[in-house]
Amino acid sequence: MKEKKLTYREIHIHAMRGAKRILFLLITAYLFAGCSRGHDHTTIKDLDEAMIDMKIYQENLGDMIKSGRLNDAVWLLEGADSVLQVMSNTFREHRKLSEPFSYFYHEKLKEPLNGIRKAIRNSDTGAALQHYRLLVRRCNNCHTDHDIDKQVRF
Numbered sequence: 344m345k346e347k348k349l350t351y352r353e354i355h356i357h358a359m360r361g362a363k364r365i366l367f368l369l370i371t372a373y374l375f376a377g378c379s380r381g382h383d384h385t386t387i388k389d390l391d392e393a394m395i396d397m398k399i400y401q402e403n404l405g406d407m408i409k410s411g412r413l414n415d416a417v418w419l420l421e422g423a424d425s426v427l428q429v430m431s432n433t434f435r436e437h438r439k440l441s442e443p444f445s446y447f448y449h450e451k452l453k454e455p456l457n458g459i460r461k462a463i464r465n466s467d468t469g470a471a472l473q474h475y476r477l478l479v480r481r482c483n484n485c486h487t488d489h490d491i492d493k494q495v496r497f
């Protein structure tokens with residue numbers, strides 16, 4: 344009984360920490376979206392910055408799923424998805440991409456993102472982890488296909 348209470352408190356503390364970090368990320372994403380709008384010719388150099396934002400979400404999302412904290416994972420999933428949507432709208436063409444980013448978003452990333460979303464809704468940590476792994480594989484496939492020397496880890 345006592346042990347359980349402590350665990351809940353711990354979860355709460357972690358959730359508060361997570362919330363602060365997420366707020367920071369949302370502000371970053373918002374600023375990124377704001378900066379990217381309006382100057383089409385200078386956005387090209389920003390894909391790597393967007394990818395770094397993505398990586399922060401993706402790593403935290405993975406940590407949450409791995410530790411079974413699906414309630415905290417929701418925020419990170421939606422944060423990751425909104426950054427990806429910004430990327431889809433921003434990078435309609437890029438010298439390092441064979442297709443617009445939105446093509447890869449719709450064809451490759453949406454499926455695992457929706458899979459994670461559904462698994463969270465069903466409180467199914469196993470399924471969430473499985474779709475998360477697929478997401479990471481899709482990140483890496485795109486990097487490999489475009490000769491990007493960047494290995495995304497699970």
Ligand code: HEC
Pocket residue numbers: 388389390391392394395397398401439440444447451452478479481482483485486489491493495
């Ligand atoms: C559409 C193909 C594509 C997909 C999908 C993709 N990436 Fe990338 N990624 C790239 C490209 C291209 C670069 C190099 C960008 C540059 O150098 O301007 C890159 C670079 C990166 C970098 C290095 C950024 C830096 O400057 O250090 C990270 C980290 C990264 N991606 C993470 C991810 C993660 C996490 C995912 C999956 C959620 C993902 N990427 C999915 C194409 C993709």
